[in-house]
Amino acid sequence: MxxxxxxxxxxxxxxxxxxxxxxxxxxxxxxxxxxxxxxxxxxxxxxxxxxxxxxxxxxxxxxxxxxIGFPDFLFEWAVLLFKGSKLDMAKAKIWQTFCANTYVLDKFVGHPIQPLPKYEWSNLAQVGFTEYFSYSHQQTDLLDFSQWLEEFMASESFTTRKARYLIIYQRLLVEEDLEIRNYLRKEADQLENAIKF
Incomplete structure (x- = not known):
């Protein structure tokens, strides 16, 4: 520069x-x-x-x-936390990023983006947002962050929480019983707010 x-x-x-x-x-x-x-x-x-x-x-x-911020803003915040050696806070911000848009992290690390039938305006979230999200794991200044992020995303705590989160939202698409929907929504809220890994 x-x-x-x-x-x-x-x-x-x-x-x-x-x-x-x-x-x-x-x-x-x-x-x-x-x-x-x-x-x-x-x-x-x-x-x-x-x-x-x-x-x-x-x-x-x-x-x-x-x-609550936007996914790219939350992602940038996570990078800043990582670069400032605040790793626990960076993990929490990565989780918030994932909850804001489940495609962003895969887009960054270069994983194929698989469309999922879920709550988040699937076409916009998959195509529109990921096209203007300009960060990549290949950027020289983000190599250390991308390696750390790959390890964190592969951790048991992240993959377990991610799987449950996606299952809840996929069930919400088809569940008609209001009591069950309320229960699922509360569980989703708890997962979104659970910031410790």
């Missing part, structure tokens, strides 16, 4: 922070319907500024505690 490109990214981050601060001053809170708050993680990764990226994600978590 050239010094000019670096300065451009630093300016983009500063502009976003300035715009968000102006919203808070004007409205007493954030009205970020444009989704600016999701962009800095990408820029921090491009800059290789993992410390700055982690500081930003701490601010994000404090400022938007109920924001």
């Amino acid at each position: 050239t010094p000019k490109q670096t300065q451009r990214l630093i300016k983009k981050i500063a502009d976003i922070k300035r715009a968000l601060a102006a919203e808070k001053r004007k409205f007493g809170g954030y009205d970020d319907s444009r989704g600016l708050r999701y962009l800095p993680t990408r820029y921090y990764l491009q800059l290789g500024d993992y410390k700055g990226g982690l500081a930003y994600t701490r601010w994000f978590a404090k400022s938007f505690p109920d924001d």
Whole structure:
């Protein structure tokens, strides 16, 4: 990356922070319907500024505690945590990424994406999102992360949880009994919120 490109990214981050601060001053809170708050993680990764990226994600978590984020944003957050040697937190963020879109991790590590009949707008999730998801296990700056991610995704704890999660959502597609649906939905919520591995 050239010094000019670096300065451009630093300016983009500063502009976003300035715009968000102006919203808070004007409205007493954030009205970020444009989704600016999701962009800095990408820029921090491009800059290789993992410390700055982690500081930003701490601010994000404090400022938007109920924001579930988008799959690419959660993925970037996981990379920042990994690069900052916060491996347990990175595992939790990888799980959140998987729950947000079950195709993203396979797309990143180069596994074939198999369409699954499930809840998540299958065509959009499989085709639309994965086409604009630009990260790859072959990126030089992500080789260490991709090796760690492959090992984590192959772990018994991840594969067991993943299998149960997918079974629940596939059952929800066909289950008509409201009591059973409620039970399955509660179990899915518990799995989504279980962040310890």
